[in-house]
Structure formats: structure tokens, C-alpha cells
Amino acid sequence: MQISAVQPVFKLELNHKVTPGVIIIAKYDGTHPCLTASAGYDKIIIHHPHGIVGGRAQRSEAHAEVSELNLSQAVIALAAGALRVDCTRDILLIGSPTQILAYDVHDNTDLFFKEVPDGVNVISTGRIGKSTELLAIVGGNSSVLGLNSQGDEIFWNVVSGKVSAVLAFDFDKDGENELLIGCEDSFIRVLKNNQFMVELPETGPVLCLSPISEVRFAYGLANGTIGVYEEGIRLWRVKSKQNAISLQWSGESLACCWSNGRVDWRDSGGRVLRRVQLRSNAAAMLLADYRSVGVPDLVCVSDKGEVLGFPPFQEDSGFNSSKRLASEEDRLAITELLSKKQALMVELQHYEANTVSDSLEASRPSSAMPTNTRLQVAVTADTEEGCIQLPISTNNVTVVRAALVLAEGVFETGETLARHPPPGRLRPILYIPLRSPRDIPVDVHIKALVGYPDSEQFHIFELTKHLPRFSMYKLAQSTVSVESDSYVTFRITERVQRICIWLNQNFLLDEEFEIENEDSKELHVNFLCLRDRSYLGMDFAADGQVMFKTTDIRLAGDLIQSLAVFLNLSDLQSTAQFPKAEELLRSEMMNASEVGETRSRLAAESAEKAQLITALLPAAIDAATYDLKEMLNRYKEVMLLNEELLTGCHIRRASQEQTIASLKNLHTILQQAARLRVGQYSKAAVAACRKAVQENNTEALIKILQVGDA
Numbered sequence: 001m002q003i004s005a006v007q008p009v010f011k012l013e014l015n016h017k018v019t020p021g022v023i024i025i026a027k028y029d030g031t032h033p034c035l036t037a038s039a040g041y042d043k044i045i046i047h048h049p050h051g052i053v054g055g056r057a058q059r060s061e062a063h064a065e066v067s068e069l070n071l072s073q074a075v076i077a078l079a080a081g082a083l084r085v086d087c088t089r090d091i092l093l094i095g096s097p098t099q100i101l102a103y104d105v106h107d108n109t110d111l112f113f114k115e116v117p118d119g120v121n122v123i124s125t126g127r128i129g130k131s132t133e134l135l136a137i138v139g140g141n142s143s144v145l146g147l148n149s150q151g152d153e154i155f156w157n158v159v160s161g162k163v164s165a166v167l168a169f170d171f172d173k174d175g176e177n178e179l180l181i182g183c184e185d186s187f188i189r190v191l192k193n194n195q196f197m198v199e200l201p202e203t204g205p206v207l208c209l210s211p212i213s214e215v216r217f218a219y220g221l222a223n224g225t226i227g228v229y230e231e232g233i234r235l236w237r238v239k240s241k242q243n244a245i246s247l248q249w250s251g252e253s254l255a256c257c258w259s260n261g262r263v264d265w266r267d268s269g270g271r272v273l274r275r276v277q278l279r280s281n282a283a284a285m286l287l288a289d290y291r292s293v294g295v296p297d298l299v300c301v302s303d304k305g306e307v308l309g310f311p312p313f314q315e316d317s318g319f320n321s322s323k324r325l326a327s328e329e330d331r332l333a334i335t336e337l338l339s340k341k342q343a344l345m346v347e348l349q350h351y352e353a354n355t356v357s358d359s360l361e362a363s364r365p366s367s368a369m370p371t372n373t374r375l376q377v378a379v380t381a382d383t384e385e386g387c388i389q390l391p392i393s394t395n396n397v398t399v400v401r402a403a404l405v406l407a408e409g410v411f412e413t414g415e416t417l418a419r420h421p422p423p424g425r426l427r428p429i430l431y432i433p434l435r436s437p438r439d440i441p442v443d444v445h446i447k448a449l450v451g452y453p454d455s456e457q458f459h460i461f462e463l464t465k466h467l468p469r470f471s472m473y474k475l476a477q478s479t480v481s482v483e484s485d486s487y488v489t490f491r492i493t494e495r496v497q498r499i500c501i502w503l504n505q506n507f508l509l510d511e512e513f514e515i516e517n518e519d520s521k522e523l524h525v526n527f528l529c530l531r532d533r534s535y536l537g538m539d540f541a542a543d544g545q546v547m548f549k550t551t552d553i554r555l556a557g558d559l560i561q562s563l564a565v566f567l568n569l570s571d572l573q574s575t576a577q578f579p580k581a582e583e584l585l586r587s588e589m590m591n592a593s594e595v596g597e598t599r600s601r602l603a604a605e606s607a608e609k610a611q612l613i614t615a616l617l618p619a620a621i622d623a624a625t626y627d628l629k630e631m632l633n634r635y636k637e638v639m640l641l642n643e644e645l646l647t648g649c650h651i652r653r654a655s656q657e658q659t660i661a662s663l664k665n666l667h668t669i670l671q672q673a674a675r676l677r678v679g680q681y682s683k684a685a686v687a688a689c690r691k692a693v694q695e696n697n698t699e700a701l702i703k704i705l706q707v708g709d710a
Contacts, residue, residue, distance in 0.1 A: 006313075009309050010307075010308075012307045013063075014047060016039045016063070017303060018038065019075070020283040022075060024078045025299065032048070033050075036092065045067070046068075050292070057069045076097055078092070078123065079124055095116075099113065099114065100114045100123065100138055102136065111150075117659065117663060118141050121162060123139070130176055135148060137168070139164070139181065140162075142160070142161070144181055159189060160183070164207055165180075165209045166179060167209040169217055171190050171197075171232070179191040185205075188209070194683050196682075198232055203408040203409050204225060206220070212228065216230045220243070220244030221244075236270040237270070244257065245284060253265040253266055253273055260282070261281050261282045263298075278300060278308065283302055286298075286299045297309040298311075373459070374394065375446075375448055375463055377391070386531060388433070388434040388508070389431050390432035390434055399452070400426075401455075403420075405446055405447075407434065408442060409436070410437075423453070435530075439470055439472070442471070443466055443467075444464065444467060469558075470506050470562075472508075473529055473530070475509055475527055476527055481526075484550065486549070489548075490572055492572070496523050501566075502567070521542035523538075524537075553673075553676075556676060557675030558675070570678070572677060574677055581672065581673075588663075592662040602648050606648050606649070616634050670693075684708065685708045688704050689701060
């Protein structure tokens with residue numbers, strides 16, 4: 001298919017360097033779009049080609065159509081939306097490290113100012129659930145927060161990682177928006193009615209989320225991966241050496257802007273249709289009708305302030321039907337086809353050589369191999385090495401020369417592991433160790449080179465092996481007794497046979513569980529964790545009482561969530577005892593309280609010293625007219641106070657970092673406590689935790705961890 005050339009429909013220069021990722025386009029008067037970006041530590045620039053922005057914004061000397069808005073805080077994130085119900089004008093949302101400001105640019109008024117102790121990483125706007133009110137959605141270091149136009153908290157929830165992307169999106173096609181949350185712990189979570197309904201594991205921190213259609217959304221990861229999901233099922237993904245800055249659905253293709261300034265358009269299968277290169281690194285890519293012609297353009301912004309607008313790509317005519325593919329691209333396409341032809345010819349020669357009889361070793365071709373050669377892969381638990389062994393073997397005298405194993409999130413150095421023994425140690429079997437750091441299902445893709453030890457050319461075998469979610473747990477001997485003061489217990493009404501099916505699907509077992517006696521209603525099973533050699537005990541009693549005995553509260557939550565999904569349980573209450581988590585919770589609450597008091601005291605001292613400096617400076621200026629010695633003494637006092645202010649500033653910064661770390665650890669424990677319950681009980685536990693944290697009630701948090709919001 002021929003693709004037409006692409007040329008920008010408009011181009012402009014802001015004459016300011018901008019901060020990557022902190023750029024939006026908004027209509028502050030309700031009609032005309034304005035590009036808004038962070039242009040430094042505490043400065044915001046607004047490009048207004050259709051009018052003049054007044055108020056606090058001052059006309060820039062570098063560009064006549066740019067105004068500058070100076071703040072007293074660092075600008076971390078920007079967003080905009082019509083938060084007011086009775087007004088169509090966009091309100092500018094400015095996020096600083098611990099605060100969020102809603103500013104009406106048109107009227108030069110502050111809508112609200114909100115302290116966010118957990119920090120601000122990303123801000124978005126959207127409608128969630130049945131509410132028609134547009135909310136400001138704030139992602140912090142370990143929580144997500146929803147605010148209305150008055151700055152009131154509408155919802156709050158905790159996540160286990162730093163929030164890096166949020167998106168209001170109808171995930172389950174019920175006509176109501178859910179909240180998609182991308183985190184640095186490599187999960188995309190779906191929040192519905194303040195409950196997490198789905199967790200999609202990925203291979204790296206999530207950087208961006210973007211809607212495509214009513215059922216599809218695109219995502220970008222920090223390891224260079226981009227892809228598309230539809231109703232929780234990944235349709236495709238590709239990986240690059242660069243990171244994706246932004247993803248936008250433009251026309252009939254997915255546009256991706258990479259950090260090095262490359263912009264490419266991809267079809268519904270991920271194939272590149274067109275590619276352009278900016279003159280410098282990219283800062284943002286936005287979808288907006290910036291020309292006010294009724295059709296949204298793709299607005300690409302570089303970090304040096306260059307702005308390019310591209311029209312939507314159409315499948316039938318490309319970008320511009322009057323311009324056809326350049327001859328240079330024709331030559332590149334022909335070269336690629338010739339390379340594929342050459343590779344196929346070489347493969348054909350190998351197949352022809354393999355048909356030659358290999359009865360005599362001397363006459364055996366270098367690429368020959370028995371036609372009945374098969375590659376066999378097994379999975380075994382290695383207790384001594386603390387890993388899963390993947391033996392790759394052949395069924396005859398051929399050897400495994402090398403193996404390339406692709407597994408997401410398993411290897412510390414990347415997603416791929418290569419094993420190639422020296423020639424003197426070639427065997428028909430090759431062992432690959434796997435140590436999965438997370439309890440998630442993994443598909444292991446294997447490519448092995450198989451041939452004779454003296455072969456110069458080898459045949460490639462490809463296989464895929466599925467590892468269940470709890471593959472790092474080996475079935476312990478029946479004589480092992482797991483005694484632990486850490487456990488979670490709950491009640492279900494389900495047959496033991498169904499529990500056995502769940503165990504067979506989620507654990508790595510040598511032999512599947514089978515109930516010999518159909519009348520049996522109890523099940524007791526123990527597992528050994530290959531990571532730390534701790535034991536996991538699971539007791540299913542005849543009366544429906546279930547107990548999971550483990551010292552890892554995260555594992556207990558994962559087991560409950562997995563079992564609830566398998567048994568289709570909408571609500572589940574539990575009782576838990578985790579002394580280590582309770583002790584850590586008390587410690588973090590105490591740290592947060594002490595650091596908060598220290599910050600308040602330092603803030604009061606800094607304000608007092610700032611007032612003294614304000615009084616001493618005019619006195620020093622006045623003393624210059626009659627007493628130089630007095631002037632020098634005044635300036636010395638000012639310098640000493642300034643040094644004390646700087647020292648206090650460093651202490652406040654350190655205490656702020658300590659507060660964020662304590663809150664993150666605290667919120668992680670609260671999320672783990674919520675995951676011990678399902679449905680309305682999990683939602684109630686989160687709401688009760690929020691109230692207890694605001695009231696600084698440690699004992700209430702301990703009770704919630706133990707029995708939920710009972």
C-alpha cells in the first residue's frame with residue numbers, strides 16, 4: 001500500500017525551552033485553544049494566537065503571542081478542564097510537589113488551593129462513574145485523589161506504586177467511566193466505584209495511557225514498549241530503544257511520539273505507516289483543533305519550543321492525497337523485500353540440504369539433522385538454587401547449541417536471557433534458571449539452536465511455556481506442619497473439587513490435585529517459597545472456613561484476589577493477624593506524625609526569620625546615609641538570617657522526603673489490608689483507613705487491618 005507524504009499544516013516557535021511532559025492545550029475563554037507549558041522551575045508560558053491573556057500573566061519579551069505566569073512553587077504537572085458546572089471555560093490545574101492550584105486564567109481568580117501530602121505526580125480531568133461532574137484527578141506517590149470544583153475530596157484510594165498516568169475510560173462498556181491508573185510498579189489498575197476491579201501486569205513502569213475507541217486504549221512503558229488493550233486483552237505491542245512521550249489516536253491510526261523527537265503513525269496492528277523526525281527531542285504530542293477549523297490536528301512540541309501541527313491520517317488517502325510516496329522510500333521498501341528474499345533462499349537451501357541422507361557421518365551435510373528431532377521443555381522447582389529450572393532437551397543425539405529465552409519481568413537485566421555453553425560442554429540438554437520476582441503468570445518464549453556438535457549451521461526451534469501465577473511455590477511434604485502467628489481466615493461455600501482446580505491452575509505441581517474420596521470436604525496443603533524458603537499453609541475446612549498461613553501479607557492478598565476471581569466472589573470479608581505489618585504500620589504512623597510536627601515548627605521559624613529580614617533590609621539602606629558601620633552590622637545580621645533560612649530549607653526538604661517515604665510505606669500497608677477483602681468490604685476498608693489516617697488514629701488502623709471496617 002502506498003502512503004502519501006506528510007507535511008505539517010502549521011509551524012511556530014515559542015522562543016522558550018519547555019519541560020517535557022508538562023504541556024497542555026486548553027480553552028480558557030471557552031472558544032480559542034491556547035498551548036500552555038512549563039518553561040522552567042516555576043514559570044508557565046501560555047501561547048494565545050487568538051487573543052490576549054491578562055491577569056497575572058505578563059507579556060513575554062521573547063514572543064508577542066506568549067504570556068508568562070510566574071509562581072512561587074515548582075511546576076510538576078499541568079491539566080485543564082471545565083470544572084465549573086455552569087461554565088464552559090477551562091480551568092488551569094497547576095501541580096506542585098505537595099499542592100494543587102485551580103486557576104481561572106480568564107477571570108484571574110483562584111478556584112481552590114489544596115494541600116496534597118502524598119505529593120503530585122500527574123493530573124488529569126474526567127468524569128468517573130455515574131457522576132456528571134468533571135473532576136480533577138491527582139496521582140501521587142502512593143495514592144489517587146479526586147477533587148471537584150470546590151476542591152472537596154470526592155474519592156481517594158491507595159496504590160502500591162508511584163502513580164505515573166491516569167485516564168478516565170469506559171473499560172467494561174457499561175456506559176460509565178472507570179479510572180485507569182498506570183504505576184511505576186508495572187501495573188495498569190482499573191478503579192470502579194472506588195474498588196480495583198482489574199490489574200493488568202506489564203513489563204515496566206507505565207508512562208502514558210491514551211484512549212483509542214470505546215473499548216480500546218493504548219499504553220507506553222519506560223522500557224520503550226507501546227501497545228493496545230481491548231477489554232483487558234492485549235492486542236499487540238512493540239518495543240523501541242526510546243521511551244514514548246505520548247500516544248494519540250489521530251484519524252485512523254495511532255500516533256506515537258518518542259523521546260528522541262521521532263513521530264510515527266501505526267495501523268490497528270501496530271505496523272508503521274509513516275514516520276517523521278523533529279529537529280530536537282520531543283516534549284509533548286497533543287490532539288487539538290488548534291487552527292479552529294473543526295478537525296483536530298496532531299500538535300507536536302519539541303523541548304526547544306518548536307511546535308508542528310499534522311493533519312489526521314486517513315487509511316485511503318494518507319495525509320495528503322495529492323502527494324505520493326517519495327522515491328527514496330520506494331528504494332528502501334525494495335531493499336527490505338530483497339533482504340527477506342535472500343533470507344528465505346538461505347532457509348530453503350538449508351531444508352534442501354537436510355533431505356540428504358545422513359547415514360554416513362563423513363558425508364553428512366553441515367546443516368543436516370534427523371527429521372524426527374523434537375525439542376522438549378519441562379519445568380521443575382529447584383529448592384537448593386531457589387529458582388525454577390527450565391530443562392531444554394532434544395530426543396536424539398543432537399545437542400542444544402544455544403537458547404534464547406524471552407520472559408517478561410523475570411530477568412533482572414532485561415526481558416531476555418541467552419545461554420550458549422562452550423563447544424566442549426555441549427549436551428542434548430540445557431538448563432535455564434528462572435526467578436520470577438512477582439506472583440504473576442508468565443509466558444516464556446524459547447528459541448533454541450539445535451544440531452550436531454560439529455555442525456556449522458543449526459535449526460531454530462521455537463516453543464512457548466506458560467508459568468502459572470504462583471509458580472515460585474513448591475508443594476511441601478505432607479509431614480511439614482506450618483505454624484505461624486501470621487494468617488488470614490475467611491469463609492466460603494464451595495466444593496473441594498473446585499479448590500483443587502484452582503490449585504492446579506495457579507501453582508506449579510508435579511501431579512495435579514485429585515480428591516480420591518468424593519465425600520471428602522477438607523483439604524490441607526503446604527507450599528515452600530523458592531525465594532526465601534518460607535512456608536505457606538492453606539487449610540480448607542469442611543464448614544467452609546479457610547485459613548492462609550503466611551508471614552507475607554502481600555502474598556495473602558494475592559491468594560485471596562486470585563481465589564475470588566476464580567470462584568466469581570463479588571464480596572468477601574476476612575479476619576487477619578500480621579504482627580510484622582502491624583508493627584510497621586505503628587512505626588510509619590509515628591514517623592509521619594513526628595515529621596509533620598517538625599515541618600510545622602520549621603515553617604513557623606522560617607516565617608519569623610523572613611519577617612526579620614524584611615525589617616532589617618530597609619534599616620540597612622537607611623543606615624547607609626549616616627552610619628556605614630551600622631549599615632555593615634545590619635547586612636551581617638541579614639546574611640546570618642539568610643544562612644539560617646537556607647539551612648532550615650534543606651531540613652524542611654529532607655523532612656518532606658521522609659514524610660513522602662513514610663506515607664508511601666503506610667499506603668502500601670493499607671492497600672495490602674484492603675486486598676485481604678473483596679468487593680464492598682474492600683471499599684469500606686479503604687474509606688475507614690482514610691478517615692483513620694486523617695484523624696491520626698493508629699489503633700483504628702490496626703483494627704481495620706485485622707477485621708476490616710467491622
